[in-house]
Amino acid sequence: MLKFIHKSGKASVTSNPEIGSGLVRIAHKISAVSGESQLVKIGGRYFRVRELG
Amino acid sequence: MNIAFTTVLLFIILAPGFLARIAYNSSKLSVADSNRNLVNELTWSIIPALTLHIIFVAIIQNATRYSVDFVQLGNLVLGTSQNADARFAQLNDYKYAIFFYNLILFKTSFVAGYLLRKMVRFFKLDRKFRYFRFSNKWHYIFSGECLDFPDVPDEYEEITNKIINVLCKVNGRTVLYTGEYFNYYVDGKGDLEAVHLKYPIRRYLENDKAGDEDYYVISSRYLMIPNSDIININFKYINFEEVDEAELSEEEKDNAIQLSE
Numbered sequence: 001m002l003k004f005i006h007k008s009g010k011a012s013v014t015s016n017p018e019i020g021s022g023l024v025r026i027a028h029k030i031s032a033v034s035g036e037s038q039l040v041k042i043g044g045r046y047f048r049v050r051e052l053g
Numbered sequence: 054m055n056i057a058f059t060t061v062l063l064f065i066i067l068a069p070g071f072l073a074r075i076a077y078n079s080s081k082l083s084v085a086d087s088n089r090n091l092v093n094e095l096t097w098s099i100i101p102a103l104t105l106h107i108i109f110v111a112i113i114q115n116a117t118r119y120s121v122d123f124v125q126l127g128n129l130v131l132g133t134s135q136n137a138d139a140r141f142a143q144l145n146d147y148k149y150a151i152f153f154y155n156l157i158l159f160k161t162s163f164v165a166g167y168l169l170r171k172m173v174r175f176f177k178l179d180r181k182f183r184y185f186r187f188s189n190k191w192h193y194i195f196s197g198e199c200l201d202f203p204d205v206p207d208e209y210e211e212i213t214n215k216i217i218n219v220l221c222k223v224n225g226r227t228v229l230y231t232g233e234y235f236n237y238y239v240d241g242k243g244d245l246e247a248v249h250l251k252y253p254i255r256r257y258l259e260n261d262k263a264g265d266e267d268y269y270v271i272s273s274r275y276l277m278i279p280n281s282d283i284i285n286i287n288f289k290y291i292n293f294e295e296v297d298e299a300e301l302s303e304e305e306k307d308n309a310i311q312l313s314e
Contacts, residue, residue: 024231024233026311027289030310040310049291051291052197
């Protein structure tokens with residue numbers, strides 16, 4: 001199974017085009033105000049997303 | 054002796070500092086400073102050059118049978134014309150020793166500058182202290198290393214994806230391009246030249262509360278936007294982790310953010 005997310009101390013690359021493209025299209029819905037992670041569904045898979053900074 | 058000889062001699066004396074600075078600044082982290090010229094560079098090279106010379110002279114005088122004749126060196130730098138023939142004759146006697154001293158010193162200086170840069174990066178000194186920060190400010194913004202600056206929450210290591218919104222003026226209309234960060238380009242002066250996005254989409258900005266249907270998916274995987282079109286850039290540093298569906302409740306799944314069908 002293709003593992004496309006890894007945390008290795010450096011910024012990882014979303015190598016799956018479907019997920020990468022989905023993240024870009026959904027990014028405007030991710031709240032920049034909330035520090036909490038938000039659950040998103042892309043391509044039938046679930047991800048926790050949090051805006052940093 | 055003339056002033057040209059003294060100038061060449063001073064250049065050779067300052068060259069280790071100059072080379073160390075070149076090696077230190079030879080990376081994408083540094084951009085050319087338009088206010089700097091050769092005289093400026095040589096001036097900034099004095100302290101590193103003297104430091105490297107002191108270390109090398111100490112090694113030479115303690116570890117070999119050679120020693121540096123500072124009286125001779127002073128006379129050459131000052132351009133004193135008395136006994137010039139004798140002084141050059143002495144130089145001729147030690148020409149190979151002087152050549153190899155400078156050759157090894159120059160190489161060591163270059164490596165020292167390179168290693169110093171690596172050390173600053175390894176210990177993240179450039180992120181922690183403004184004094185160590187490199188001149189290419191865009192690097193810290195696009196990479197997300199700015200999260201490690203003092204008083205900024207979260208850390209660079211947490212970033213998995215960077216989403217960039219680029220607001221542009223195209224044919225009189227304001228267009229918002231969104232994509233995943235791929236690369237950026239700066240010109241010789243360190244000004245932003247272009248932004249390279251992956252998975253680009255766009256929408257017109259007339260409607261601020263745009264829905265998914267307002268976005269147009271550009272039919273290519275990469276998009277280059279020249280800086281001349283850019284009004285401003287918005288950065289989203291994101292931590293993105295997959296979760297096992299089995300760990301989620303039905304309520305969480307129902308409330309998950311997703312694209313409109």
